[in-house]
Amino acid sequence: MTDILLEVQGLTTRIGTAVDAPPAVVVDDLSFTLRRAETFALLGESGCGKSMTALSLMRLLPPGGRIAAGRVKLSGTDLLRLTEAQMRVRRGGRMAMIFQEPQTSLNPVLSVGEQIGEAVRVHEGHPRRLVEDRVLELLDAVGIPDPARRLHEYPHQLSGGMKQRVMIAMALAGDPELLIADEPTTALDVTIQAQVLRLLKDLQRTTDMAVLLITHDLGVVAETADRLAVMYAGEIVETGSVAEFFAAPAHPYSRRLMESLPGADKRQGRLAAIHGRVPPLDQPFVGCRFAPRCTEVLPVCRTDTPDWTDLAAGRGVRCHLWIGSAGVPPARAAAQPIHPEVPPPTGPATVGDLLKVQDLAVHFPIQRGVFRRVVGQVRAVDGVSLTLSTGRTLALVGESGCGKTTVGKGILQLIAPTGGSVRYLDRELRGLGHRRMRPFRKDLQIIFQDPFASMNPRMLVGDIIGEGLQALGIKRTRAGRVTRVAELLDLVGMSPEAAERYPHEFSGGQRQRLCIARALAVEPKLIVCDEPTSALDVSVQAQILNLLKDLQERLGLAYLFITHNISVLAYLAHEVAVMYLGRVVERGPVDRVLDDPRHPYTRALLSAVPVVDPANRRQIIRLEGDMPSPANPPTGCYFHPRCPDAIEACSRNYPGETRLGDGRAVHCLRLDE
Amino acid sequence: MTAYILRRLLYAIPILIGVNLLTFVLFFVLNTPDEMARMQLGEKRVTAAAIANWKREHGYDQPLLFNEAAPGLAKVTQTIFFQRSVKLFAFDFGSSDNGRAIGYDISQRMWPSLAIAVPVLLVGLALNVSLALFIVFFRATYLDLGAVVLLVAMMSISGLFYIIGGQFLLSKLFHLVPISGYDTGWNAWKFLILPVIVGFIGGVGSGARWYRTLFLEEVSKDYVRTARAKGLTERRVLFRHILGNALIPILTGVVVVLPLLFMGSLITESFFGIPGLGSYTIDAISNQDFAIVRAMVFLGAVLYILGLILTDISYTLVDPRVRLQ
Numbered sequence: 001m002t003d004i005l006l007e008v009q010g011l012t013t014r015i016g017t018a019v020d021a022p023p024a025v026v027v028d029d030l031s032f033t034l035r036r037a038e039t040f041a042l043l044g045e046s047g048c049g050k051s052m053t054a055l056s057l058m059r060l061l062p063p064g065g066r067i068a069a070g071r072v073k074l075s076g077t078d079l080l081r082l083t084e085a086q087m088r089v090r091r092g093g094r095m096a097m098i099f100q101e102p103q104t105s106l107n108p109v110l111s112v113g114e115q116i117g118e119a120v121r122v123h124e125g126h127p128r129r130l131v132e133d134r135v136l137e138l139l140d141a142v143g144i145p146d147p148a149r150r151l152h153e154y155p156h157q158l159s160g161g162m163k164q165r166v167m168i169a170m171a172l173a174g175d176p177e178l179l180i181a182d183e184p185t186t187a188l189d190v191t192i193q194a195q196v197l198r199l200l201k202d203l204q205r206t207t208d209m210a211v212l213l214i215t216h217d218l219g220v221v222a223e224t225a226d227r228l229a230v231m232y233a234g235e236i237v238e239t240g241s242v243a244e245f246f247a248a249p250a251h252p253y254s255r256r257l258m259e260s261l262p263g264a265d266k267r268q269g270r271l272a273a274i275h276g277r278v279p280p281l282d283q284p285f286v287g288c289r290f291a292p293r294c295t296e297v298l299p300v301c302r303t304d305t306p307d308w309t310d311l312a313a314g315r316g317v318r319c320h321l322w323i324g325s326a327g328v329p330p331a332r333a334a335a336q337p338i339h340p341e342v343p344p345p346t347g348p349a350t351v352g353d354l355l356k357v358q359d360l361a362v363h364f365p366i367q368r369g370v371f372r373r374v375v376g377q378v379r380a381v382d383g384v385s386l387t388l389s390t391g392r393t394l395a396l397v398g399e400s401g402c403g404k405t406t407v408g409k410g411i412l413q414l415i416a417p418t419g420g421s422v423r424y425l426d427r428e429l430r431g432l433g434h435r436r437m438r439p440f441r442k443d444l445q446i447i448f449q450d451p452f453a454s455m456n457p458r459m460l461v462g463d464i465i466g467e468g469l470q471a472l473g474i475k476r477t478r479a480g481r482v483t484r485v486a487e488l489l490d491l492v493g494m495s496p497e498a499a500e501r502y503p504h505e506f507s508g509g510q511r512q513r514l515c516i517a518r519a520l521a522v523e524p525k526l527i528v529c530d531e532p533t534s535a536l537d538v539s540v541q542a543q544i545l546n547l548l549k550d551l552q553e554r555l556g557l558a559y560l561f562i563t564h565n566i567s568v569l570a571y572l573a574h575e576v577a578v579m580y581l582g583r584v585v586e587r588g589p590v591d592r593v594l595d596d597p598r599h600p601y602t603r604a605l606l607s608a609v610p611v612v613d614p615a616n617r618r619q620i621i622r623l624e625g626d627m628p629s630p631a632n633p634p635t636g637c638y639f640h641p642r643c644p645d646a647i648e649a650c651s652r653n654y655p656g657e658t659r660l661g662d663g664r665a666v667h668c669l670r671l672d673e
Numbered sequence: 674m675t676a677y678i679l680r681r682l683l684y685a686i687p688i689l690i691g692v693n694l695l696t697f698v699l700f701f702v703l704n705t706p707d708e709m710a711r712m713q714l715g716e717k718r719v720t721a722a723a724i725a726n727w728k729r730e731h732g733y734d735q736p737l738l739f740n741e742a743a744p745g746l747a748k749v750t751q752t753i754f755f756q757r758s759v760k761l762f763a764f765d766f767g768s769s770d771n772g773r774a775i776g777y778d779i780s781q782r783m784w785p786s787l788a789i790a791v792p793v794l795l796v797g798l799a800l801n802v803s804l805a806l807f808i809v810f811f812r813a814t815y816l817d818l819g820a821v822v823l824l825v826a827m828m829s830i831s832g833l834f835y836i837i838g839g840q841f842l843l844s845k846l847f848h849l850v851p852i853s854g855y856d857t858g859w860n861a862w863k864f865l866i867l868p869v870i871v872g873f874i875g876g877v878g879s880g881a882r883w884y885r886t887l888f889l890e891e892v893s894k895d896y897v898r899t900a901r902a903k904g905l906t907e908r909r910v911l912f913r914h915i916l917g918n919a920l921i922p923i924l925t926g927v928v929v930v931l932p933l934l935f936m937g938s939l940i941t942e943s944f945f946g947i948p949g950l951g952s953y954t955i956d957a958i959s960n961q962d963f964a965i966v967r968a969m970v971f972l973g974a975v976l977y978i979l980g981l982i983l984t985d986i987s988y989t990l991v992d993p994r995v996r997l998q
């Protein structure tokens with residue numbers, strides 16, 4: 001078979017330098033093959049060993065990492081038998097790699113031209129003057145406008161999408177046969193992600209290179225890969241073609257993963273969260289590694305390691321349920337209803353607006369000169385109006401830099417707004433001093449994005465949760481606080497013993513539960529949730545979303561849910577407001593906005609979201625370029641320079657609000673079209 | 674950028690006024706001219722007339738802040754504060770208690786100080802960086818471990834030991850260079866070698882260890898992995914990528930001490946009998962010559978502020994991300 005490019009057999013990688021601890025087997029007996037010009041995805045959650053697999057292939061493991069066994073054949077050459085010098089020629093030559101964080105993966109003190117030129121020189125041995133021509137050619141190939149100017153710019157002068165393009169240009173320098181892309185778009189916004197994925201596809205078509213795509217995003221796999229392997233706890237548990245896999249995932253883990261994806265179709269019920277967490281890899285395993293979290297577990301799963309079962313050509317699974325089934329799906333003994341019927345969230349009867357935000361503005365001054373004259377304003381939030389009632393969820397959605405987090409902070413007066421009004425229960429919050437704001441702090445709480453950074457690592461969990469009770473004088477006695485903290489921990493599904501432990505002892509999902517308990521401690525009416533699940537894995541995200549939904553039903557909470565994730569808001573929100581460059585371009589009931597977006601930006605945003613189900617796939621409306629700077633917004637409609645439907649009038653005035661019959665408000669001149 | 678530097682210079686003014694007021698309070702209010710005279714003349718059996726005489730000779734007979742007796746503007750200028758403290762702003766240091774012009778002394782004595790401090794800094798920087806790179810190249814080996822142990826041992830030993838040990842070994846035992854002293858012009862070289870060597874050895878422990886930490890911090894960063902993924906050699910990764918980034922804190926750490934090199938080293942200069950500003954200060958302290966001490970304190974403050982401004986400017990030169998506004 002000549003079309004096999006990469007053949008990995010029995011790859012085993014260990015990490016660990018600690019003397020007293022056994023090394024963690026992060027990649028355990030991994031085998032797969034990659035054909036020329038195909039896209040093969042390694043899918044898995046954090047800690048499953050997918051990135052370590054990629055680094056093992058490149059032989060770029062971090063200190064303490066060691067490939068213990070296996071063969072990695074690239075076009076017939078076993079990479080693991082090469083000397084370091086021979087390997088270096090392959091690296092960046094026949095096999096190249098791009099990384100997750102374009103932000104940190106480029107050298108900040110070298111210009112773009114130098115960094116790409118370096119790769120060109122190493123692998124093509126061009127004379128110096130030809131290097132620049134080749135770099136320009138590469139920058140052009142990855143769709144960077146005006147390459148001659150970009151050549152001399154530094155990474156910090158480029159946007160995230162541009163940086164990832166530079167990374168790709170660097171990887172292309174040696175005309176690789178294999179491109180390993182480790183979460184290439186995870187750090188990017190969806191519209192930029194769509195651009196980059198499209199670029200990779202186009203490049204693949206013209207150069208015939210194979211792509212090993214490493215990702216946790218089922219949607220990205222479904223839209224870009226040809227075949228995939230699902231990894232769990234260092235092992236491959238299932239392989240197959242993308243079409244077969246998404247039609248009928250075989251392994252229970254794959255199935256749960258699909259079911260835990262939030263989305264509009266699951267609004268009426270709970271997500272099938274996978275309870276527990278990915279096991280640590282520094283322990284010996286007995287039986288199936290997924291057994292402790294599996295809902296279809298058999299007695300044999302806990303004692304015997306399941307063998308690999310081939311279901312069809314190129315399709316296999318590692319699961320006891322399938323052994324001896326000869327490719328016929330076994331009866332799902334423990335199959336559970338995926339969406340247990342829960343009454344639709346009616347919530348308490350709405351009693352008027354809880355929160356009413358009118359023309360909220362947060363501008364930051366730009367200062368110049370010896371005496372710091374104010375020469376301009378960064379219009380982070382530039383006239384946002386929202387209303388939110390008790391027991392409802394309003395999602396604020398937009399890409400990074402659109403000002404959605406600033407809106408949340410401006411409402412809570414954590415940043416002083418420079419204009420507009422914020423009325424909570426008909427009382428104006430804007431301009432209240434620190435002291436007069438204090439009584440409202442009890443009602444208005446916030447949950448932050450990063451559960452690792454938002455808790456004081458030196459405080460006990462019980463003290464973190466109880467701090468608000470003490471500070472706002474709700475529970476003055478220590479005993480009262482202890483009881484209340486135990487209640488709260490129970491409410492978020494944690495055991496009361498957690499109070500006596502420190503934050504670092506918990507996993508990401510558990511920490512986010514603790515953060516929720518902290519916010520709930522003072523019995524708030526409204527919680528601003530600032531991307532509470534974007535640092536979490538899909539299966540854990542489902543747990544947190546379920547919890548938030550439960551709490552809303554039980555306690556009648558209102559959420560202002562700030563997110564960039566469309567499927568999360570589709571699942572959780574009642575209303576949605578779409579933000580672009582500091583302004584809301586469209587708002588209304590979530591099903592109306594998602595099913596029939598009217599603003600061109602909303603349409604482009606929604607079309608760019610990768611979806612698992614091919615039936616739901618839309619034509620991607622590609623936006624060119626990046627969001628402009630809020631310091632210098634375009635004239636007229638802020639979106640018109642990137643808008644596919646813009647007409648001449650769009651560049652003159654910012655369009656006013658048009659109310660549609662279905663409760664929606666849209667800012668666009670071209671609604672009638 | 675120009676605006677930024679201008680603003681920083683404006684900020685320096687209140688700081689210098691503060692330093693000036695503080696030294697005035699320390700040197701003239703807490704320690705009055707009467708006490709200075711008594712200390713100079715001997716505590717015992719000193720007459721009031723002798724004190725008044727000493728004060729008149731050294732110009733300390735005026736009132737501290739306000740001169741009632743003087744006419745017009747001289748009410749303010751004919752005071753110790755104006756004559757002694759305000760004039761520091763014009764770098765007019767006046768004369769020391771034994772009558773020599775301090776400004777002249779400083780301009781003479783700064784050259785020997787620089788002759789030691791500059792080579793120690795430059796040689797030390799070059800050798801420390803090379804040593805640290807060498808250790809980082811062999812990171813996580815026994816060589817790395819051994820080098821770190823040695824460096825920690827070297828930084829734990831007192832600087833005095835290196836001075837005395839150096840003098841004993843090179844001068845007393847092998848008679849290679851003189852123990853101490855100084856000469857004018859190029860003839861000074863043989864007096865300078867030993868202090869420079871000792872200065873370097875005394876600093877290598879902390880210097881190389883600190884640079885090693887900076888390099889190691891860079892080694893584990895993502896862009897280094899990217900550089901390796903390009904297929905670059907370890908040498909090129911180290912020199913082009915890691916060194917470039919680690920040099921940012923190293924260079925700015927050096928720039929901040931540049932102006933202070935003028936001040937010389939207190940201990941080295943007095944041990945080796947180098948007539949620099951360090952030994953000048955030490956001598957002034959032991960002679961209770963507060964005019965010199967005050968001048969040096971003020972000069973030190975000015976140079977330190979200058980160093981901080983230079984550091985900020987050097988950031989913009991070595992780090993493309995930093996733009997001063």
